Amino acid sequence: MLPSSPAVIGAAAVVALLVLLVLVRRLRAPSSDARESKRAHDAAQEREPPVEIGETYEFGVTELTEHHSGEEVAVGKVEGFVVFTEDIPRDVGKGDVIRAKVLSFNEGRTSADATFVTKA
Structure with a gap:
C-alpha cells in the first residue's frame, strides 16, 4: 500500500508537475533545423549579398x-x-x-x- 500522507502526496505532485513542464518545454522548443535557419538568417543580415542587381x-x-x-x-x-x-x-x-x-x-x-x- 502506498503512503498517503499529505507530504508524500505533495512531493509526488511537485515531481509530476516538473516532469510535465520539462516535456512541454521540449515539445515547444524549436527544432535543430529551426535553430540553424535562425542562425543562417542572422548571419545573412550581417553580410553583404554575394549577388548584384542586374547580374x-x-x-x-x-x-x-x-x-x-x-x-x-x-x-x-x-x-x-x-x-x-x-x-x-x-x-x-x-x-x-x-x-x-x-x-x-x-x-x-x-x-x-x-x-x-x-x-x-
Missing part, C-alpha cells in the same frame, strides 16, 4: 514554392544566399540548374528576387 547567376533549384506574388517560384542559393526566381517554365523542377537575373533585394537584403533566364 545573372547560375544555381540549382532547391525547391518550388508559392511566393508572396501568388505565383510559383524556384528557390535556390548563390553562395548560401537565397534567390527567389519568378517566370519559371513549367518544366523547371527541384534539382534543375538554372540561370536567373537578379532584380531586387528583400527588406534587410537577406534574399533576392530574380527572373528566369534559361536552364543551364
